[in-house]
Structures are given as structure tokens and as C-alpha cells.
Amino acid sequence: MSATAAAHAPRTTAQEDTARLLDGETHRSGDPYALWARLREQEPVLWHGPGEFPGFWSLTRYDEIDEVLRDARTYSSASGILLRPRAQGDDPGGNRTLALSEPERHRRLRGAVAGWFAPRNLRRLSDALDAQAERIVRDAVAAGRTDFVTGIAAVLPVEVVCTFLGIPERDRPDIVEWTTDAFCAGTATERTLAHLQILDYFGELAERRRAQPGDDLVSVLAAVHVDGRPLPVEDVVLNCDNLLVGGTENVRLAMSGGMLALLERPAQWELLRTGFEEVAGTAIEEILRWTSSATHLVRRAARDAVLGGRQVREGDLVVCWLPSANRDPAHFADPDAFDIRRTPNRHLALGAGPHYCVGSQLAKLEIRAVLREFVRQVRGVEPDGPPERLDSVVVGGLRTLPLRLTG
Numbered sequence: 001m002s003a004t005a006a007a008h009a010p011r012t013t014a015q016e017d018t019a020r021l022l023d024g025e026t027h028r029s030g031d032p033y034a035l036w037a038r039l040r041e042q043e044p045v046l047w048h049g050p051g052e053f054p055g056f057w058s059l060t061r062y063d064e065i066d067e068v069l070r071d072a073r074t075y076s077s078a079s080g081i082l083l084r085p086r087a088q089g090d091d092p093g094g095n096r097t098l099a100l101s102e103p104e105r106h107r108r109l110r111g112a113v114a115g116w117f118a119p120r121n122l123r124r125l126s127d128a129l130d131a132q133a134e135r136i137v138r139d140a141v142a143a144g145r146t147d148f149v150t151g152i153a154a155v156l157p158v159e160v161v162c163t164f165l166g167i168p169e170r171d172r173p174d175i176v177e178w179t180t181d182a183f184c185a186g187t188a189t190e191r192t193l194a195h196l197q198i199l200d201y202f203g204e205l206a207e208r209r210r211a212q213p214g215d216d217l218v219s220v221l222a223a224v225h226v227d228g229r230p231l232p233v234e235d236v237v238l239n240c241d242n243l244l245v246g247g248t249e250n251v252r253l254a255m256s257g258g259m260l261a262l263l264e265r266p267a268q269w270e271l272l273r274t275g276f277e278e279v280a281g282t283a284i285e286e287i288l289r290w291t292s293s294a295t296h297l298v299r300r301a302a303r304d305a306v307l308g309g310r311q312v313r314e315g316d317l318v319v320c321w322l323p324s325a326n327r328d329p330a331h332f333a334d335p336d337a338f339d340i341r342r343t344p345n346r347h348l349a350l351g352a353g354p355h356y357c358v359g360s361q362l363a364k365l366e367i368r369a370v371l372r373e374f375v376r377q378v379r380g381v382e383p384d385g386p387p388e389r390l391d392s393v394v395v396g397g398l399r400t401l402p403l404r405l406t407g
């Protein structure tokens with residue numbers, strides 16, 4: 001939203017704006033960008049008192065968010081990185097998963113898995129990935145219509161994570177179904193049930209791989225020692241779950257949000273179609289900035305600190321609104337324009353500092369593969385009904401994007 005539009009939005013206080021950001025409905029049917037724009041200008045470091053959620057410092061400007069993410073010793077991830085209602089208590093993954101570890105444990109875990117996401121390993125995977133993207137888009141074109149979210153954007157990332165985790169081919173249809181339901185099913189109960197099935201599955205898989213290691217990431221996690229002891233099976237399960245969730249949900253949202261942004265701007269689509277190899281690199285970065293699917297990240301102050309001139313006390317929670325950082329006019333020229341040639345584009349959609357997304361290169365490879373196949377195979381594309389957005393404070397983006405395709 002532009003500065004002029006923000007100025008004409010109904011007047012509310014910064015506290016009220018922040019409260020609205022905590023309501024999933026704002027992200028489904030409202031305009032969170034208008035709220036973020038106003039907060040960036042008026043109260044970029046704001047204390048929001050406890051309610052359904054604990055009290056927290058709300059950060060909306062790029063600079064403070066970047067500072068917090070880069071300083072993991074002052075701003076710890078160990079007790080959780082997402083806002084949780086007070087009634088739910090602490091995150092069960094606290095100091096157990098890669099994303100939620102204090103610096104020493106984090107270094108150990110990240111060292112164990114990082115090689116899997118390194119360019120050398122990704123090159124090995126790249127042909128298979130291109131072939132999968134080719135098939136997924138071909139099937140959609142043959143059908144003539146698809147929900148881009150569940151029919152295309154959800155499929156490739158699950159296949160890829162399954163390959164990394166060494167999930168046998170025969171089990172993959174179940175994983176694809178449970179993962180799609182865990183994110184896209186209509187009711188919260190259906191989503192929770194699907195998620196429990198995933199956790200159960202990983203429990204059994206982790207036990208099998210500990211007894212009989214293979215050449216996959218589950219075996220690597222099952223063999224990691226922290227403080228001289230192997231990771232408990234529950235920790236292996238939570239880490240696998242994080243990889244599946246982080247590695248599928250965000251890619252799905254970036255791909256589908258990027259596709260919608262392109263379809264709404266025929267000139268940008270044409271630019272990508274006619275000069276794919278030249279423009280794909282900057283286009284993918286712009287899609288990541290634009291979609292910023294991880295809506296917020298939480299940290300807990302491990303010591304007193306001063307942030308944007310405000311006194312933060314040890315134990316305080318800090319919430320970083322990533323989409324807001326990525327529209328900060330102090331860092332991005334014309335931030336509300338989607339421009340696939342944008343450069344520089346140092347967005348924070350993949351985080352920053354020690355917890356910077358370990359799957360970042362993989363994510364870009366996947367987005368590139370699907371876009372390339374779309375450009376190659378699809379001649380005509382039109383909406384087949386209105387897209388719907390998710391009602392979530394955790395991840396933002398599309399729940400459905402119905403399209404009609406001609407090859």
C-alpha cells in the first residue's frame with residue numbers, strides 16, 4: 001500500500017493496529033500492509049501488552065529486525081520462534097530443533113545438516129527436480145485447469161523433502177496427502193489430525209534409521225551427538241517435522257504468491273517469458289520479498305538491550321514482522337511495486353544471521369524449476385475463480401489459486 005493510501009486508512013492507535021495483526025482474519029481478508037506501513041512510521045518499536053498472547057516488542061522496520069536476527073546471543077530462539085497463545089505455554093520444540101536452539105547446540109546441529117543443502121548436493125538433485133517440475137506442470141496443462149496451490153506449488157516441495165529424508169516411494173502419496181491436509185484442509189481439526197499422522201510416521205522412520213542407517217537426512221539426524229549423547233528420537237522427529245513444514249509450506253506460498261503477482265501484471269509475466277534465463281535470478285528474489293511468507297519471527301531477550309532507542313529487558317519477547325521489513329521504504333525503492341528486475345534486493349524473507357534459512361538455495365531452485373516449466377509449457381493462463389488467502393498470523397499467502405491453463 002502506498003504512503004498516500006496509508007494516510008487515508010481509518011485512524012486507529014498503534015496498539016489497535018498491532019492487535020489487528022494478531023488476528024488471522026486480517027491476513028486473510030484485510031490489509032496488513034497498511035497497518036505495517038503506519039506502525040513503521042509511528043511506532044516502529046512498540047510494546048504490546050499481554051492478552052491472548054504474551055506481551056512483546058513489535059518491530060516493523062528493517063533495521064531493528066535485521067539487528068535482532070543477526071544477534072542470536074542477545075535475542076535467543078531457544079524458547080520458540082512463533083507467537084503462541086499464553087494458554088498453550090512454551091513451544092515443545094524449545095532447544096530441541098535446529099531453528100529453536102541456543103548458539104552452541106545450534107552450531108552442532110546446523111553443522112550436521114548443512115552439507116545436505118550445500119550447492120554440491122543440490123547439483124546432484126537438480127536434474128530430478130527439473131524432471132519432476134516438468135511432469136507436474138504437464139499434468140496440470142493436460143487437465144486444463146488446476147488449483148495452482150495444491151496441484152503444483154504444494155507437490156514439488158513435498159517430493160523434494162521426501163527425497164532428502166529418504167522416504168520410500170510407496171509412502172510418498174500418504175506424505176503428500178497429509179502435508180497438503182496439514183496446511184490446506186478446511187478445518188483446524190483436519191489440519192491437526194493430518195499433522196499427527198506426519199509425526200507418527202517420522203517416529204517410526206527415525207527408529208528404523210537409527211537401527212539401520214541409510215544415505216539420507218533422517219539417518220544423519222539419528223546419528224548426531226549433542227553433549228556426547230545421541231539426539232533422542234523425539235528430537236529427530238521434531239527436526240524432520242520442521243524440515244517438512246519449513247521446506248514445503250514456505251516454498252508453496254512463495255511459488256503461488258509469485259504466480260499470482262505475475263498474472264496480475266502481464267508486462268512482468270511477458271518479461272519473464274521472453275527473457276527467462278536473464279531475469280529469473282532477480283525475479284525469484286523479488287517473489288521472495290513480495291510474498292514474505294514467514295509473517296513473523298519471535299526472539300526472547302537473553303539480556304538487557306537497547307533497541308531503536310527503547311529499553312528491552314532480559315526475558316522480553318520480540319516479534320519481527322518480516323513482510324513489513326521487506327516493504328520498508330528506507331531499504332527498498334518503491335517498495336510496494338512488484339519488479340522482477342529489482343536490484344539490489346536484500347530482503348529478509350529467508351531471515352538473517354545464524355538462523356538464516358538453511359534451505360534457501362533449495363527453495364530458489366524449486367521456484368526456478370516450476371517457473372521455467374510454466375514459461376515453457378503454458379501458452380494461456382486465466383483465473384478460474386477468485387483466489388483465497390490463509391487466515392494465519394504465522395504464514396501468509398494463498399490457500400487456493402484456481403487457474404485455467406492452455407498448452
Ligand code: HEM
Nearest residue numbers: 098099246247250251254294349350351355357358359363
Ligand atoms: C520460500 C521458501 C522459504 C522461506 C520463505 C523460508 C523462510 C525461513 C526463515 C525466515 C527462516 C529463519 C528462521 C529464524 O530465523 O528463526 C528459515 C529457517 C529455516 N528454514 Fe527456511 N524458508 C524457506 C524454504 C526452506 C526449505 C526448502 C527448507 C528445507 C527443506 C527450509 C528449512 C529451514 C530450516 C531447517 C530453518 C532453520 C535454520 C536454522 O535455524 O539454522 N526452509 N526459513
